[in-house]
Structures are given as structure tokens and as C-alpha cells.
Amino acid sequence: MSATGIGASVRRKEDQRFITGKGHYTDDISRPGQAHAYFVRSPHAHATVRGIDTAAASAKPGVLAILTGAQLAADKIGNLICGWMIHSKDGSPMNMAPHPALAAGKVNHAGDAVAVVIAETLAQARDASEAVKVDYQVLPAVVDPAKAQAKGAPQIHEGAPNNTIYQWEIGDSAAAEAVFKSAKHVATVDLINNRLVPNALEPRAALAEYDDGADSLTLWNTSQNPHVARLVISAFVGMAPEHKLRVIAPDVGGGFGSKIFIYPEEVVCLWAARKVGRPVKWTADRSEAFLTDCHGRDHVTHAELALDDNGRITGMRVKTIANLGAYMSTFSSAVPTYLYATLLSGQYEIPMIHCAVDAVYTNTVPVDAYRGAGRPEATFVVERLIEVAARQLGLDPAELRRRNFVKTFPYQTVVASLYDAGDYNASMKKAMDIHDVKGFGKRRRVSARSGKLRGLGYSTYIEACGVAPSAVVGSLGAGVGLWESAEVRVNPAGTVEVLTGCHAHGQGHETTFAQLVSERLGIPIEQVSVVHGDTDKVQFGMGTYGSRSGAVGMSAIAKALDKVEAKAKKIAAHLLEAAEADIVFQDGKFTVAGTDKSLAFGEVALGAYVAHKFPTGEIEPGLKEGAFYDPTNFTFPAGCHICEIEIDQDTGRTEIVAWTAVDDFGVVINPMIVEGQVHGGIAQGVGQALLEGAVYDADGQLVSGSFMDYAMPHAENFPSIKVDTTVTKCPSNPLGIKGCGEAGAIAAPAAVINAITDAVGHENVTMPATAQVVWAAVRKAKAVRAAA
């Protein structure tokens, strides 16, 4: 391993810029003549818009234009789309309702935009928006996914009877029925996977500019995938053809999935910029972010696990209602289906699984992928079921897991996933050793002496990252392929630019991607720069989400580096006057085997561009190679998290006193960055388990719409987290990488709730397990024990 190669904990190159305020975010960018957009948003969750009177507002100072949905439709600006087709079990396609960027005659959630004011300054736009008169006819609203399909529930979209988007299933329900009829033991859970607000540090923003000379548009936006944004805005919204639309996603301050999607505001800014003839900027304030960023999770689930007398799992049945909100966001349909049910086998051999998922519309902001996207929901189901089953059977929860672990690979689950490599017992054993699980009984007694309840919870999770190959996702309904692209440009003096279709918004690609180049070309990482996020610079790419950048994005870079090396060897052979077969490339040097004749990488690069010493009819001058890489399978990171908590019985306050995470991410590029990702994921998972919850009241008002009412995790909520790894190489990509970005958020909720229910002795603890929830559970458990 070199000092800056694969496996080195290199300090992040980008951090100097970020922590000294030198980053360039969308809102930092201003264009000459720039105007500002302010959106008029519905205060009602569900209403008909009878009319919009803009006369008074138009006369306000500084106003350039006030645009509405009617004008958007008149200009033939198309709807936003969901790009993943899901078919119901009866074969019918999902009911995708129209989603115009400005409401067309009807609003479907509080915060739905009905008009936009474009003015010289933001203050003027905001002031004028006060004078826009919207005549609403308020309609009854539905917000609870469990009530959306009820008879008499308000109907949100004409084409979606009973607010049902699809009724999807995987597995054979009759066969599952038979398994459960003959089951010796059945464990049952009823779970609500709470709705979450992503809350990236940087709110969403868009700046659009129209060049009437070139008839082209440029959009700067907070996107995790600028090429996908360009594709959707071109091909579906119809704003401009792709070669006339440049999308630049500069530094982006956190995404967690919420910035994958194509949102109304960026469409409106582009349209307005062309209409007004001025650059138009919009930056969400925090209140808008709460109301309009896609939320995450929001499942209601009933699940059962069947077991035999030996504690072997014989089957699983799951019924989930998934709330997708008022409109289908870009990838929303895939989250509660192919990113959820395909992981329900967990780390276990389960011979029969049936899962039925109903996706519904409600009068809430759209729900789409959020860190983990479907996999945290699946893990919560599986890991709560196995914990409850172990308690019912009187078995040690680690022992029940061990008995059912998948032990031979590859393993084909009954829910379509093909697990390629893993050693689940190794990660659990290592976690148990590090955590000192053996000493837990003693620690529990010590806690009891001070009146506290202590609990320990496991989560042996699995996830699927680097969703691929493209042919498979296509057959499952994806509207795009999920390969990745790379271009490696070697400059004449030997520095390297890597152009990637991935996008960094906190992941540290500028460092880790450079580490790969450093490892392969033997040059220091300072000589490597990573270019991303601009459709004019980078060849088409699919962006960053689902922990795909390492497994898919870096594999594309590795493939391009193979081509660079192959060509450089040819050139080196000419420069060194040797046969190509005799050239060895190692540690950044091209050497003629068995001699001391060698050239440094930079010398060969220069030779490639000077092109004096090789036949340019056979070998083209220059040294630049591109690659598109499509993996052969998903990757399957897995691991074991152990959470230990203490509960104050009088207040119900839960304190996490110890946390151990042992993950198998395959080959690790930068252990420090991986540890940071694990920490961040756990923090968000603990946030979901203990603190966070997006709450709509029955009228559809978001009452947890600010940080006064939406609790984010703080440093004080965490002990020092012990992070370690086990390694089985991923066989489906050349680097053996699995991905680490979501693991913590996937593992953590089940670990926390398993620990709390262990301490309390009562299984019904809902998330977020606030002090009030836990206090009530402690009381309930005591009452049950007293009655027994």
C-alpha cells in the first residue's frame, strides 16, 4: 500500500476548502442581471384553485413577472415524472398522476406552489407575493397512509381510485399461507416506519440563465445527478433539447437522497429565465425545505415470521402500505418495492417470503429515497421480527441469528437478490467481542442498582448497493441504466484529471477517487483532480446515491485506467526501444523487464503528447481514455451493529451508552472516510429511532415544520462509537468494493429499538422512541407484569 493509495487514511483534499468557507455552492453563484424568484405556496393541503389574481402584486415595486400554472401549461412545459415503472400484481401499470411544476387548478399538499413572483430583489419578490390573491376552495385532506384507501377518503387524483398507486407483490401468497398454517412458532410485529425530513445542511437552490444568442439554457442546481436532471428536464419536461441545456451541480452541501430528484423549482427557474430574459435565482429557506424537500420512509407494516422447533426460520409474510405523498417523485416507486422487499431475507436463509406493498397518495409532500431508501425499512422489519422471535422462543438473539445465517455463497434468496459474498457470523462475532457482550449481564445489574433499565440490541443488517446491472434494473421497470462512466485525462506533464459521472456532496470523492489513481499510476494524489457535476465537462453519468460511487463509479475509473496503462505501455515501448511485452509498469515507472532502463509515468505522458517517437498511424497521440462500466450484480454490504442503552424509568429518557459497528464493506479505499460515513449513518439512524418524526395534523398541516418541533440528533446523543470491519471482497466489481454510505442508517433503528424493548420488556415501542413513548412502555410493561 502506498502512502496515498488504496487503504490509506488520507486526509480529505476537499475539507480545507469546505471548512474555510471557500466552497462554491449554488447560492454563492450570481450572474449579471440576476433576478429572484419567490414561490406562492398553498397553505391548504387539498384545495381547488378557483382563481389567481396577480393584478395588485404585478404593480408592486421591482416585479418583473408573476407566473402561474396556467401559463406553464400554455407554454407546453411538461410534467415532472417518476422514472421507474411498477406494475400491480394484476398487471396494470402504476397510476402516475400529473405533476405540473406549478399547480394546475388544484393543490395537493401544503406547500404546493401555485405561482412564482420574479422580481429585482428577493425582498421585492417576497413582498409582492403577499399581494397575490389565490381563491381556494378547500377540500378535505387525507394524510395517514393507513386511511388513504378507505371508503369515503378524499380522492386526490382522478386517475388513482382509492388513492392507490399500485398493489405490488413478490413471492407466492398461497405457498406462504401453507407455511404459516403448519408453523410451530409465529412471531408478529406491527410497525410504523416513521416519516423523516432529510434536512441537508444546504437547502435546495436553482439558478437559471438563458443565452438568447445561442438559444441555450444553463442551470446551476443542488443535484446529486446533474445528467439525470438534464435528461428529465429535456426529454420529459421538454424545456430544451439536451445539447441546449447545461446543468451544473457545483459544491452541494449534503443530499441523503433528497437531491436526486427533479423538483418543480428548477423547472420554473429555467422557464422563467427564458420568459423574463434575465437569470433567475431561487434558494429555499429552511421552512420551504421542510415543506417541499421529498421526505423519507412512512411505511405501515404488519409482518410475521414462522419458525420450527429448532429455531429455523420457515417463512416470512409482510404487508406494507407505503405513503408516496401527493405526487410520485423521480424514483419513489422503486423505494418500497425493489429496494425494500428484495432485502427481506436479511442475512438469513428463508425458504419462503411473501410481501405485498400498496403505495398510496396522500395530501403530504412527496416521499422518495432517503439514506438507505427501502433498505432501512426492510432491515427494521427483519431485525425486529427475529428479535421478537428469539424472545418468544427463549433463545439468545445472537444464537437465533447464527442458526439462520446464510453460510454459503453465492446465495440466491427467494426475493430475487443473489448474495455474492459475505461472512455474517464473522462480523457478529467480532462485534460481540469488541462490545464485550459477555459482560452485559453485569453491566445490567449495575444499572439496576441505580434504578435504571439497561438493554442490548442487535441489528445484523444487509443492504444492496450499486444497484445494477442495467439490463436487470431495466427488466424491473427502471427508465434508465445504472452503469457509470469515467474519463481519465493525463496531461502532458503527467498530472491527471478524472472526469466522473458520480457527484460528490460530502462523500470525499476528490480524495478517494484520487487514491485509486495514485495507487494505479504511482503518482501522488496532489497530481490528481476529480472533475464532476457539469454536463458540459463530463460525459453522461448517473450520479451519486445508493452507495454506488465506489462500486460502480470507481470501477469505471479503474477500467479507464486499464486503458490508459495499456496505451502508455505501447508508447513506453517505443520510447524505450523495447518490445511492448517486455514493459513492466510498477510504482509509477515503465521498466524494460530485466534491465535498469525505465521512464517515469510523467515522461511517458509527455512522450504521448509530443508524439515524436512512435508511429501515429498505429498509435494515436495523446493519453486520454474513457470507460462505461456496468456491474454484474448489486453489491451486498452487511454487518452487525450492537446498541446498548440505559433508560431512566422516571423520565423515560433513553441514553445510548455504547455502540459497536462491525461492517463488511469489501475492500476499503480510505478507512477514515468509511468510519465517518458509518458515524454519520448511525447518527441519522439514531435520529429516526429516538428523535425525528415528520408530523402532519389531520388537515394536512405539517406541524413539525421547523427545528423547534423537529428534533435532529446532536453530539450529546451519542457515546464514542466503536467501528471496525471484516472483509470479504465483492466479486462483482474489479475493485472488490461494496459501499458504505448508508449502512449506519440502515442498521441503527432496529439496534436501538431492540435495545429499548430488551430493557423495557415490552415489544410495542414506536419510533421515534421519545421519552414519552418509552415512559409509557415502561408503565405498560410494569402493568402487564403486575397482572401476570
Next chain:
Amino acid sequence: MAMNMSGEYQLAAPPETVWEKLNDAETLKASIPGCEQLDKVSDTEFQAVATVKIGPVKARFKGKVHLTDLNPPHSYRISGEGEGGVAGFAKGGAMVALAPKDGGTLLSYNVEAQIGGKLAQLGQRLVNGAAKKVADDFFKNFAAAVNPLG
């Protein structure tokens, strides 16, 4: 979000006087905190403009006030809805009942109200307290207006 509130006030004037004042635009305007304008459209309908501040949200509400279920001098229902622009909306009503007591009048009320938009998003923890204060201020002002000595 929905909100419910009820209370009682002992007033020094007899029910007939209280009833008269409850139907008098000038008295109501002077009593409603933040009320800038209250114009009588008919005997049972008013146009109102009032400024309300709840937590971080300050809004000028414009709306209509209706009087229904009139049973003089015993009870009526006063209801209204107002639009506060980007701050959101408020709508609701109060059942107001008068009963003779201790030589004066016991006024009891039962409010049901709904708010939405930014008011609900940012101010919901503060709304009940703010509404209680508005009600208290109103009845303090109203009591002064109907006090025969005042």
C-alpha cells in the same frame, strides 16, 4: 391544525346590555386585539382587518365575520375566516352564551378554530397560548366596554 378553547367571564351589565354590545361593531372593533377595521356589511356580517402575531409569524388578516344562530339575548355563534397571505389562514367560530348571574351576566364561550400555512408550520406550539391571550385581551376590553360604570 385544530384548536379548542373555552371559558367564562362575569360581566357587570345585564344580559340585554351585553347582547347589544356583542352586536355593536364599534364595541367589537375596540375589543378585538389588533383590529384595524371592522365594517358592518349587514346586521349579521362584518368585514374585518386585524394584525396578529404568533411567535415568529406576524400577519395582517383580512376576512369576514358572521353572526348566526341568533337567540337574543341568550346566545349566538360568531364565526369567521381570514387570509393572512403567506402567513397562512385562520378560520373558526365561537358559541357565545349569556346567563344572568349575581346581578350581571355570565358570558361563556366555546371556540373551535383551525389554522394553516406558515402559522401552523412554525407557530403551532405557540398558538394555544397566543389564542388564549387574544381571548383574554378581548374579554378584558369587552368587559370594560360593557361596564355601566365605565
